[in-house]
Amino acid sequence: MNFFSSIKFRLTRWYMGTMAVTLLVIGIGAFFLMSYNLHRNLDESLKVRVSQLRSSIEAEGRRITIENRAGDMVWIYWLDGSLAGSSDPSIDIPDIYELVKRIAWYGSAFHDTKAKDGQELRLFGDMIQTEEVSLVVVVAHPTAEITGLLVNFAYALGVSVLAVILFVGVTTLVLTSRVMKPVEQMTRAAQEISVKDLSRRIAVGSDDELGRLGQTLNSMIERLEEAFDRQRQFTADASHELRTPLSIIEAESTLALSKERNANEYQKSLELVAQETSYMAEIINKMLFLARSEAGKEPLNLEEVNLRELFAELSPDMEVLCRDKGLDCNLGPFDEAFVQGDVIKLKQMFLNLWNNAVRYTASGRVATSAIRNGKTVTVTVVDTGVGIAPEHLPHIFERFYRVDNSRSRADGGSGLGLVIARHIAELHGGRIEVESRVGEGTTFAVILPLV
Ligand code: ADP
Numbered sequence: 311m312n313f314f315s316s317i318k319f320r321l322t323r324w325y326m327g328t329m330a331v332t333l334l335v336i337g338i339g340a341f342f343l344m345s346y347n348l349h350r351n352l353d354e355s356l357k358v359r360v361s362q363l364r365s366s367i368e369a370e371g372r373r374i375t376i377e378n379r380a381g382d383m384v385w386i387y388w389l390d391g392s393l394a395g396s397s398d399p400s401i402d403i404p405d406i407y408e409l410v411k412r413i414a415w416y417g418s419a420f421h422d423t424k425a426k427d428g429q430e431l432r433l434f435g436d437m438i439q440t441e442e443v444s445l446v447v448v449v450a451h452p453t454a455e456i457t458g459l460l461v462n463f464a465y466a467l468g469v470s471v472l473a474v475i476l477f478v479g480v481t482t483l484v485l486t487s488r489v490m491k492p493v494e495q496m497t498r499a500a501q502e503i504s505v506k507d508l509s510r511r512i513a514v515g516s517d518d519e520l521g522r523l524g525q526t527l528n529s530m531i532e533r534l535e536e537a538f539d540r541q542r543q544f545t546a547d548a549s550h551e552l553r554t555p556l557s558i559i560e561a562e563s564t565l566a567l568s569k570e571r572n573a574n575e576y577q578k579s580l581e582l583v584a585q586e587t588s589y590m591a592e593i594i595n596k597m598l599f600l601a602r603s604e605a606g607k608e609p610l611n612l613e614e615v616n617l618r619e620l621f622a623e624l625s626p627d628m629e630v631l632c633r634d635k636g637l638d639c640n641l642g643p644f645d646e647a648f649v650q651g652d653v654i655k656l657k658q659m660f661l662n663l664w665n666n667a668v669r670y671t672a673s674g675r676v677a678t679s680a681i682r683n684g685k686t687v688t689v690t691v692v693d694t695g696v697g698i699a700p701e702h703l704p705h706i707f708e709r710f711y712r713v714d715n716s717r718s719r720a721d722g723g724s725g726l727g728l729v730i731a732r733h734i735a736e737l738h739g740g741r742i743e744v745e746s747r748v749g750e751g752t753t754f755a756v757i758l759p760l761v
Pocket of ligand 1: 693728
């Protein structure tokens with residue numbers, strides 16, 4: 311990353327710019343205030359000098375004596391413009407005569423000028439009228455001192471402003487570098503996290519905004535990892551599950567084609583191929599359903615469903631299942647219950663549970679009942695089958711988990727029935743619970759929210 315486009319540099323530039331403008335405004339203000347005060351003090355002191363001189367004037371005809379203890383530059387003119395006397399005749403001021411005329415006409419006046427020797431001067435003149443005479447007195451003071459003071463002040467101000475701006479710049483750069491360090495660490499860590507290594511996390515140090523950003527990124531990576539894991543698992547499961555039927559199809563067809571066979575033998579081979587193909591199609595359909603619904607792409611056609619009616623529609627299917635195995639299947643107490651649901655998916659969920667109950671029950675009964683309980687309804691499917699051992703119970707809702715692999719497969723089980731059933735229950739805001747005792751039977755309870 312280019313340093314000049316970094317936040318560090320931009321913040322520093324902004325701070326330095328703002329500080330420079332602020333200090334310049336303050337500096338220029340201070341300079342003009344100081345200049346104004348110095349000039350005003352000078353003018354005041356010139357006025358004071360003239361009034362002191364006024365009180366010390368003595369006139370004897372055209373002879374004037376004046377007491378100039380402070381050693382000021384003083385010029386005294388008669389009102390007709392002729393010079394009555396000066397403190398230092400060597401100082402030549404070219405435009406003093408115009409000033410005298412102005413004072414004689416209009417009264418006191420200040421004037422800035424330059425003597426012939428190049429000296430800058432501030433002049434103040436006033437009329438002095440005693441009983442004997444009327445005169446114009448002009449007092450001058452060099453301004454070099456004030457100019458020198460102002461130049462020094464401006465110089466000091468400029469150096470201080472530059473020093474402060476530089477200090478602010480360096481401090482801002484150091485501070486922003488420290489503040490941005492965790493961001494850079496996060497960026498590096500995020501760059502190092504690849505699809506192959508999503509288990510890594512960004513180090514979260516503090517509980518501030520950046521800490522929260524780190525936590526948010528970590529939970530995003532966690533979700534990504536879960537999604538990738540699911541995808542990996544899906545691919546692994548799919549290939550594993552489809553390998554067996556494919557091997558059977560391959561072996562059977564190779565055997566059938568290895569020599570000339572009669573029609574009966576071909577038919578048997580083709581029946582096996584068709585059976586395995588439909589098994590594969592069922593697995594693929596179930597997996598696609600799970601994948602779509604986990605990605606939120608399986609649409610739910612929600613409507614108000616009367617569970618009693620739903621089971622009445624399912625009962626012919628259930629009866630066929632039970633009759634085939636000689637089981638006693640019945641509907642137990644069934645409360646009137648309405649849920650918000652997708653009829654097709656709800657039927658699929660209950661049929662999966664029924665199928666399992668019948669599949670894993672050799673003799674006895676399978677009963678279904680529905681009990682309302684506050685804001686929920688609990689539909690239970692109870693069987694008197696083989697039961698599930700406690701060590702298997704936590705796993706039966708995992709994909710392709712079968713307690714007895716060969717038996718389940720022989721019975722047409724795909725290991726996806728319960729995963730799908732639980733998924734459908736969750737899509738409806740419900741859950742499935744299970745209780746089982748080996749050799750005694752199993753109870754699956756579907757708890758759904760009522761409308
Ligand atoms: P499958 O298609 O193999 O039945 P499921 O996901 O429906 O897959 O069930 C997972 C496993 O849970 C089954 O292999 C079976 O061992 C066990 N199981 C499910 N329902 C029952 C039941 N009612 N009685 C005994 N075992 C069951």
